[in-house]
């Protein structure tokens with residue numbers, strides 16, 4: 536491990552908090568709730584605000600065809616791949632102001648602090664604002680980073696529709712992005728390394744009074760849409776023998792998923808049925824059809840797949856025994872991410888030098904870093920959030936927590952940019 540750069544970042548946390556609050560005012564709903572759906576009017580204004588701050592810091596700002604935004608601090612050797620940092624500024628309906636934005640504005644503050652110290656990076660340092668980390672509009676998360684990594688092709692992206700039936704082509708053009716989507720994918724090695732600062736979105740750091748979480752693994756969901764077709768009929772007239780009740784079959788499957796997820800005996804395996812729609816949903820009618828979704832996550836892809844295999848076996852058994860038709864459609868199955876040991880070592884050295892407490896932990900939520908990991912080594916740095924609350928207007932991270940994160944991020948960027 537290289538020695539720590541001789542710098543003691545003096546953060547302007549006041550400035551950063553003012554900027555976070557200003558960004559939070561750009562919302563489709565009444566503050567303090569934040570709603571910024573990709574390519575909506577608030578999203579476009581928020582992009583302009585952040586780009587303005589980046590330009591004011593002397594960074595070179597560029598955008599790709601899907602709106603991923605890059606703000607580059609040129610290093611002394613521009614031929615080297617840059618160190619990337621960043622996150623997202625889109626927000627689900629009725630969200631808070633820290634998810635994603637702490638990683639974007641905190642990344643900018645880390646760069647500004649290094650600039651003020653007179654630090655000159657050898658590698659460029661590049662702040663990235665990813666388009667549509669949240670799946671609100673198109674039903675698929677991490678749209679921008681997914682396309683950058685080549686994990687969603689332009690053809691697949693063009694087929695996406697929002698609830699009103701509008702496509703990506705129309706919506707991105709409205710937001711000012713019209714270049715060919717073929718240009719969005721970047722080669723492996725586009726970033727030398729990538730770090731994402733983010734709120735934990737869980738309760739552990741606050742509960743344990745720890746400043747920072749160094750994320751070693753990011754769990755990934757495999758999700759499916761499942762349609763069960765049984766036979767409906769009058770709740771009185773249809774006698775129990777020979778019933779093909781779609782909801783009774785769904786109930787068995789929900790319990791089968793729970794049991795499969797528990798059977799690994801590992802705390803990192805989780806399985807959830809989050810949607811279960813019953814047709815015709817009448818008190819005196821046998822359910823004829825059920826639509827449900829499954830979400831299975833783990834930090835170990837093989838173990839996650841074994842849970843899915845057990846669940847598939849249950850589907851076949853229930854379908855046969857109950858005489859119902861069960862169709863499954865895979866929504867996504869991204870691989871879990873193992874974070875880069877070299878970045879983690881730099882984060883650890885930086886946290887120690889900064890006198891901050893930290894623990895290694897797993898991210899159970901999904902982030903842009905998961906997608907970036909297929910084109911560059913990644914790691915994430917978590918700060919606490921009050922009560923573990925996120926995706927709500929009362930989401931909160933204290934200036935002190937944010938300050939610790941930005942301080943260690945700045946030191947780490949300085950370390951990595953020297954190599």
Ligand SMILES: [Zn+2]
Nearest residue numbers: 623634635668
């Ligand atoms: Zn986020």
